[in-house]
Amino acid sequence: MTLSTYGSAGAASAQPLPAGNAELRHRAQVRGWLYFTLLVLLALVVVGGATRLTDSGLSITEWKPIHGVIPPLSEAEWQEELAKYRQIPEYQQINKGMSLAEFQFIFWWEWAHRLLARGVGLVFALPLAFFWVTGRLDDRIKLPLAMLLTLGGLQGFIGWWMVSSGLSERTDVSQYRLAVHLTLASLIFAGVTWVARSIAPHAPDLKPTARSDKAGGILVLLVLVQIYLGALVAGLDAGIGYNEWPLMDGSLFPTWMWDAQLGLRNFFDNPPIVQAVHRSFAYAVWLAALAHASISWRWAPGSTHALRAVLLFGLVTLQAAFGIVTLVTHVPLGWALVHQATALIVLGFAVAHWRGLVGPLPLKNGTAHR
Template sequence: MSQPEQNSLQRELKNRKMVRQWLYFTALMLLCLVIVGGATRLTDSGLSITEWKPIHGVVPPLTDAAWEEELQKYRQIPEYQLVNKGMSMDEFKFIFWWEWAHRFLARSLGLVFALPMAFFWVTGRLDNRIKKPLVGLLALGGLQGFIGWWMVSSGLSERVDVSHYRLATHLCMAALILALIMWVARGIAPHRNDLKPTANSSFVAGVLAILIFLQIYLGALVAGMDAGLVFNEWPMMGNSFFPSVMWEASLGWHNLVENPAIVQFVHRTGAYVVLAAVLLHVIICWRWAAGSTHTWRATMLLALVIGQAIVGIATLLTEVQLDWALVHQGLAFIVLAFAVAHWRGLVGPLPLKDGRAHTHGLT
């Protein structure tokens, strides 16, 4: 390799590393946003700010008069009138700050993503093949802001809480954004030359990531309906594994998404399915590629899923205590991110500009 070619390769590797670090930081910030969002939901703070002000809303109330104006707006919605009537200013400030922090973090994340992307773009540090995915991610982030307000607006007129369907959409959009960030970041990361355990391993890893994503959706339905408070024992639900006495014939199949007891059962069942699928994947990996990087990552994914199951059980048994519930939600996103990273590792990285594979130890 000539010296100019060597220099070009080094620049490309350096640029990929910089972009990758930025994407990982963005993913970490998104995880923090999700945890704060979970706290906002669990403290019933999500309806405390009744207007959507994408720009001006970044400044919180700074005077007593401004605080009184915000509280007066909150007094107009059903949640205050039917649930929190007579709330003191200090109690209102507690829920207001959770919602404000969630929105502030979301705005900050938008800047943390958009500004470095613009810098990398204009300075020629972005691989052309990831430009469209990054623009797509930026667009999804903007859409997520709209979805957040669409969710909040569902609880401002006729309800005392937000629609659990809209809450699930909001959370799953965050999960999708995280998954795509990890996919792009891992695509420009160096990979090892280990052979895949089987010809179908990458497909199976993709199915696992999708199952975990669906499980997050089911968990969002549970959170949106406070379904985690219906049964607080495990492995039984009352006197059986399936709470048949809670089935409402008039709802039909809608029991699966609208009956809190059945929604909790479906979420539990989803956890068993994910655990069994990941375990089977690990067994196959160890059978055909013992000790490979892919197998160790599959094993780590299994450990994360088991840890998440344990945290989920603890969340149930403690009647959805705030700390356990937040760990459960945050760990769900970590499991998804790792599953996507494992999947991308099996698919392989984007080739370098000269067509070579981006492997560890490349100089």
């Protein structure tokens, strides 16, 4: 190769990349950030679940968004925190006489949960500002990302709203507020997944049927409802009892536990009924995922969308199995956290599958992002 050839090659390599390549590179960078955010969100939800399961959520009785980053650093500060905890009903009625070491165990769970919540705010907000200012964001995802940031701030307030429900009259937090807290976290997780997949390469396969995208959206909604019902179970400790499957004390649904005075509130306040509803709705989600996978494979066998539908059904089945194991083993911490984490993974995959059926945002030049 001659010197002139090398010179030509160098000149060619020095040419700026086509605009489309820069856009693809920026999309890849933004996706990397969003996928990392999803991992932190998953960790936050798992630690939140551990905080609930270890009855640690009321150990910090004040909301200090800034100062609360620093834990007690001396014996005197630890005694001060314990003294505050001794003023609430949970200590007086359940944990009276708790030692400082026992208090520190529950304190660290709640502190870690709050620290992770603050951390995910920074993980999301700072890169968002960078990508926005440097022009790396597609204009069509700016508003969704800004809305997700706002929801994240609202989630911090709802977390304290939830904790405050257990500081004066109750010995635990309201299951209603707990369900709102977890459902909003799940919506944020779903939203981040949706945006990330909207700027990701998609397979060129056509959707199996004209209504496959609607079916994908319905599955996402069903999973969200099931997560909400699971939060009610956790809030009422409704999994502690009737630890057999598939029956509950010899029946599929314990109708004899229905409290006529509660009326429709049985579905939210009556632990055996709440557990039965969570079980029953799980069967509905499983059947819906099975039907979607079967129809997708029937009309587009071997396609990317059909394979993903089958994988989604497999994940739903695995999650159901984890739920059964958690129940029959009397809700040990490890299995309960696996069950909760897998619920979020199922939700994320369902959202990604739905977005795949809808299709990606086209590039600025109008071409599809394949």
